[in-house]
Amino acid sequence: MNKHRDLWKELCSYDNLEHAFQKASKHKTGQDYVRDFEKDLPNNLLLLRSELLLHCYRPKPLVSFIIRDLKTRKISKSDFRDRIVHHAICNIIEPIFEKTFIYDSYANRKGKGTLKALQRFDYFKRKASRNNTRKCFVLKADIKKYFDSVHHEILIKIIQEKVKDCQIIRLIKLILANGVNNAVNFGMPLGNLTSQFFANVFLNKLDYYVKHKLKAKYYARYVDDFVLLSSNKKELENYLSQINEFLERRLMLILHPDKSRIIELKRGIGFLGFRVFYYHKLLRKTNIHKMQKKIRLFCYLPDLSLYDSVYDSFQGWCAYALHANAYQLKRYFSSQIQQSFYGAISSAELGKLITLARIL
Numbered sequence: 001m002n003k004h005r006d007l008w009k010e011l012c013s014y015d016n017l018e019h020a021f022q023k024a025s026k027h028k029t030g031q032d033y034v035r036d037f038e039k040d041l042p043n044n045l046l047l048l049r050s051e052l053l054l055h056c057y058r059p060k061p062l063v064s065f066i067i068r069d070l071k072t073r074k075i076s077k078s079d080f081r082d083r084i085v086h087h088a089i090c091n092i093i094e095p096i097f098e099k100t101f102i103y104d105s106y107a108n109r110k111g112k113g114t115l116k117a118l119q120r121f122d123y124f125k126r127k128a129s130r131n132n133t134r135k136c137f138v139l140k141a142d143i144k145k146y147f148d149s150v151h152h153e154i155l156i157k158i159i160q161e162k163v164k165d166c167q168i169i170r171l172i173k174l175i176l177a178n179g180v181n182n183a184v185n186f187g188m189p190l191g192n193l194t195s196q197f198f199a200n201v202f203l204n205k206l207d208y209y210v211k212h213k214l215k216a217k218y219y220a221r222y223v224d225d226f227v228l229l230s231s232n233k234k235e236l237e238n239y240l241s242q243i244n245e246f247l248e249r250r251l252m253l254i255l256h257p258d259k260s261r262i263i264e265l266k267r268g269i270g271f272l273g274f275r276v277f278y279y280h281k282l283l284r285k286t287n288i289h290k291m292q293k294k295i296r297l298f299c300y301l302p303d304l305s306l307y308d309s310v311y312d313s314f315q316g317w318c319a320y321a322l323h324a325n326a327y328q329l330k331r332y333f334s335s336q337i338q339q340s341f342y343g344a345i346s347s348a349e350l351g352k353l354i355t356l357a358r359i360l
Contacts, residue, residue, distance in 0.1 A: 007168055020088040065077070076190060093163055097200075104207075105203075114272045117222050127217070137263070141256070142226070144257070146223070150188050150253075158205065206246070210228070
């Protein structure tokens with residue numbers, strides 16, 4: 001990092017705030033709060049810049065709501081103006097930390113993601129099993145209540161290893177204090193861009209421990225969900241014990257007791273929505289039930305105005321399911337949608353669904 005860079009000045013620059021606005025408003029240009037802010041964009045950004053420079057900026061209280069999907073989660077939504085600040089921070093400090101992240105950290109990074117992580121898993125399982133000629137064991141683990149358990153002081157110390165600017169650190173502390181459990185100095189709200197980024201920064205310490213201290217060859221992490229592969233079960237048992245000790249001692253985190261275990265690959269490993277075996281992948285039942293529930297809802301309410309929503313949702317799901325052995329399932333879901341909307345859409349539009357199911 002160039003020691004002569006004025007990071008705070010860069011963060012508060014009009015160009016950076018304008019770029020942050022563009023990122024925060026992406027795919028949300030139809031929202032009223034975006035339109036209202038954009039009506040007087042130059043003055044709104046200048047006012048925000050002044051507040052940051054004068055240290056009188058204060059984030060608004062988070063709006064929280066519960067979603068019950070595969071599991072019950074509390075999502076906390078920041079005010080749009082605060083989301084611009086979050087992007088402004090990440091624009092400046094993310095490139096600094098990106099250089100330090102290991103290759104096999106796959107969440108919330110450009111060029112990474114769930115499908116890249118699954119491809120890497122496939123590569124690891126071939127290596128660990130010597131092209132499926134040996135038994136392969138997988139240590140599959142995640143961290144208990146990870147976002148609620150991140151210790152602010154430890155996180156700040158980690159950030160300060162790379163970012164020395166006290167004004168940026170002050171702003172980060174302000175954002176963390178607006179999160180959850182701030183009375184006890186713990187937690188980051190699910191839903192904030194900064195929370196996603198800091199989640200990687202925090203567990204980068206684990207990545208380095210596993211790769212450089214334990215010298216594990218086949219390790220990959222997606223947020224707090226990580227895997228290690230080996231043909232030696234005893235080796236993974238030692239890794240599990242040492243990782244647990246490291247997390248408790250250095251990061252004040254605990255592995256989830258029910259979700260952290262060693263499984264032989266032939267039994268199938270649940271990873272990022274799939275169940276992975278030696279030669280194939282299946283979609284997890286929870287993933288299938290979620291799509292089935294959505295299709296049933298649309299089938300009960302067949303309405304032409306819903307067609308685009310149904311088609312887009314199904315198309316996205318098929319792109320995801322393409323990486324699993326789910327051909328018959330895709331055909332079945334497609335037929336359900338066809339029957340529901342038959343007569344309400346044109347033959348060309350109906351053909352889209354038929355073609356989509358056939359080629360995927």
